[in-house]
Amino acid sequence: MPELPEVEVLRRSLEPHLVGDRVEGVVVRHRGLREPVDTRALRRAATGRRVLALRRRGKYLLVDLEAAWTLVVHLGMSGRLTLAPGAAPPEPHEHVAFPLASGRRLRFRDPRRFGLVLALPTAALDRDPHFAHLGVEPLADGFSGETLRRAAAGRRGPVKSFLMDARVVVGAGNIYASEALFRAGVHPERSVARLSPARWQRLAESLVAVLAQAIAEGGTTLNDFADGEGNAGEFQISLGVYGREGEECPRCGRPVRRRVQAGRSTFYCPACQR
């Protein structure tokens, strides 16, 4: 479900409802996520704390709490984080829930259990192994083609894998990597060693533009993405190539192709992307 735009849409939708509320407890129904849920650590960090702010780093949602604790939530492929009335019965796959002083419940649901919920000291986030290796934020000031070009120096391999490498730049997953490459006219299998500075710049600008537009349109809802209030996104209407194998390229009209790269589907137009 979630790449950078979806997590950012979620953050914005939850923020006004969550900030100022207080976590009253932690309910863990299934601790077998990407990493085992540490119930005691979550309770110690969160119980009785007010929510101070919601932030995002890459595809991680960060819930800053009093006493310098931060809840870290990653949605994996199928995770959802929503606010529910406190009396609502647990949904299927509602693995972790946080009852709130307002009477509501923040619930984490994740059928595939590739997601993550943990607590860390706020000041230690950058040093934590989950974050220490992460690359630049594409929507931060200063991100440019030069950022990408420098990171690619001495590297090999296809540019699509490079764009999805969180050690380089965070936030682009399978959808937005394909879309940024399409907008930039860059073939997904082109080697990073063979891209001119001008084309790196086009690629960086395309990535920023596609992420920003996706956020503005509420994210991409292919199957089940919804923000914290349950609203679906609309960016899927604006997708140029992703999931459109065989359909007409919106630019040249020739059929969009799909091929598997590093185990993931890549969609592209062989005529427009070189």
Added chain:
DNA sequence: CGTAGACCCTGCGCGC
């Protein structure tokens, strides 16, 4: 060192 592939897990849509 960097890259490719397997793997974690459940659910859905498709073709037979």
Added chain:
DNA sequence: TGCGCGCAGGGTCTAC
């Protein structure tokens, strides 16, 4: 209708 297969928005570990 039922069943098996392939596929799915992520990340990490291992083998080369």
